[in-house]
Amino acid sequence: MSARFFKGLPTFVLYLSISLTAIASGASIDVLNLIDKKDNELSVLDGEQEPYVSVKEVSKLLSDRLPFENAARQKIVLYIGNQRIKISNSSSFVVVDDQVFQMSTHALVKYDDIYVPAESFFSILKQSILPGLDYDAAKKLLSLNLIEFNINGVVIEQKSNGTILRVNTSRQFSDGDISSFVNNNGWFYLTVREGIIDTSMIKKTDTRGVVTKITSNQFDESAQLAFRLRSDIIGHEVYQSSDPNAIVVTLRTPFKKLASHIKDMKKRWRLDTVVLDAGHGGKDPGTIGRKGTTEKDIVLDITKRVGSLLEENTHINVMYTREEDVFIPVWKRTKIANEANGKLFVSIHVNSNPNRSVRGFETYLLKPGKTDDAIEVASRENAVIRLEEGKARKKYNAMTGENLIMATMAQSMFMKESEDLAAYIQEELDQLLDSPNRGLKQAGFYVLIGASMPNVLVEAGFISNPNEERKLKSAAYRKKVAKGIYSGIMRFRKSREQALAEG
Ligand SMILES: [Zn+2]
Known part of the structure; x- marks a missing residue:
């Protein structure tokens, strides 16, 4: 260009x-x-x-x-x-x-x-x-009407002792063309002669660290960036880097121990609300066993048992996405979870397989599916969105390729914790159930996408397997499953509390 x-x-x-x-x-x-x-x-x-x-x-x-x-x-x-x-x-x-x-x-x-x-x-x-x-x-x-911008955007990085502004450029400027100063009202200005600035990209900058706001201006001979500062800085440096081209600015702030920040984190991390999601419901029966057992009934019962255990033995607030046999769209489930400010999201399902000898329990994380089996389970669980009204269905994008990777990336901050939770649940179920442990799996589930908290999906057994269908029909067995999930959540809480105490 x-x-x-x-x-x-x-x-x-x-x-x-x-x-x-x-x-x-x-x-x-x-x-x-x-x-x-x-x-x-x-x-x-x-x-x-x-x-x-x-x-x-x-x-x-x-x-x-x-x-x-x-x-x-x-x-x-x-x-x-x-x-x-x-x-x-x-x-x-x-x-x-x-x-x-x-x-x-x-x-x-x-x-x-x-x-x-x-x-x-x-x-x-x-x-x-x-x-x-x-x-x-x-x-x-x-x-x-294409002009070439030579100042293309700003990326801000927060470090313990200051904030780094990386102004991406498509060429090098001479040092004499770049000037900078801090004014008395708490604004830092960077002016670049011969700069042509993509103001639309500047508007999209994520502000962080000491920077609370950015504006940009194009003048005849120069471009100017203005950064609103949250607090005083003790100094700043400007230099250019090449490969890729950028004007890099360091804004140094006094280093302080972030006691209040740690307190905030502890409060935010406290496991005070758990969201329990019984899969399916209403017009969506989920999978159906040979004896007519429906997934929606089995999982609602297990879910309520997990909730009761939490309510009886802890002060944790339990939020259900459904407590009755009603149809809840998938998107609404995570919305409920987020609005309740949940700290964990556990979706409970039972499984099915065309091969009736397949049995056991497994726990899923939201990640691109690795095995054909996992993808099969995910597409079956995702099929429920076909039952949703036409308008609502537009909320979903195909869980493939780029979309799934995007969703997984958004989840990555919870991924380690989701993995821990899934592992604890599997171990606890393994102790209690006389059924094969099929381990931790990963696949793309719509119901996990929007949850802004660690989240897992438990497939507690196969009702396509006659033996497991019989077991899941018994209240004593469902009680064991619930106990396993509950114990997994308890271990998760303990490990998080330990991490916080050490932190
Ligand atoms: Zn299901």
């Missing part, structure tokens, strides 16, 4: 070439480059309701770098400016650097290329990295 670089403010760039804005006809999108006034076109996919454009063609138009294609995984990465744009077949998600955007419909692989819905893809590009791009869907006209 360097050829399209020009100095000064972008807004003046000639929107004059009106003669070229002829209405597009046929199967293509007209492209009007407002800088070099060359026009061009993008072909669109036949037979689709809305125009789909080729990702490779868009890349050729907007970048002089070739895209990276992974044909086997049906993914493509575009390099536009300093950013990577990832698109996967069958996914409606577009990942721009690490930000996720969603298109109106999913990408399609055709003719050795990936196609995306034009209107929403261009809108994502405009919002994220190319504010000078405008798509007129009615006229099928794409106008390009």
Whole structure:
């Protein structure tokens, strides 16, 4: 894109070439480059309701770098400016650097290329990295007013003795072009001569550490960043790094022992609320045994028994996602959990397998499924969303590829604890049940996705196995299962309290 670089403010760039804005006809999108006034076109996919454009063609138009294609995984990465744009077949998600955007419909692989819905893809590009791009869907006209930003965003990192600001740039500036100062009102200013700043990216900066707010301004000859500071700093340094290019600023704060912070953490970590989620319910029976035993009834009984044990023996507050035979949409289950400020989420299910000899208990974590068996269990448990109303179903995105990885990443902060909890539950069940321990497993479960707390899904046994169906029908056996889950939660609480006492 360097050829399209020009100095000064972008807004003046000639929107004059009106003669070229002829209405597009046929199967293509007209492209009007407002800088070099060359026009061009993008072909669109036949037979689709809305125009789909080729990702490779868009890349050729907007970048002089070739895209990276992974044909086997049906993914493509575009390099536009300093950013990577990832698109996967069958996914409606577009990942721009690490930000996720969603298109109106999913990408399609055709003719050795990936196609995306034009209107929403261009809108994502405009919002994220190319504010000078405008798509007129009615006229099928794409106008390009592309300038190259050289200040592309800020990443803030908090260290024990200060805050680091990394201002990402696409070139090196001379030291004389960079100036900085702290004013009396608690703002730190960084001014870069010849800087052209992507203010839309600056707005997205996550503030942390001593920085509470960021603003940016584009002037004729320079760009300025202003950082609002939470507290005094004892000094600052500015230097440039290369590979990748950045202006790095350190804001030094006095080092202090964070006693109040630790107290806060302890309060936040205290296991005061446990959310128990009995799977299925109402019009969704879950899996059904040969003798007619329904999963929804078995798991509600086990769940209530776990709750009673917690209520009788501890001061832990128990929150149920359902206490009766009612249908609760999957998304609502984690919403209930989060609103209750739960510290643990335990979803209780029983299993089924076409092979009637399969039996035993297993506990799942939310991670991409490793084995075919695990994926099979997850897709069966996830199938319930088909029973939800059409509108609500839109809340779910396919639990595959990128989506699942995103969900897992969001869960990673709880992952170690979820693993501990799952391991304790398995060990305790193993002590009590005369049934095979099938261990810890991982797969993508919708019901675990939204929970902002350590979470597991227990599959307490197979009602497809005649022996286990018989056992699960007995109250004495369900009592044992409940005892095992309860003891697992107790061990989890103990280990967390120990960790806090040591911390
Ligand atoms: Zn289930």
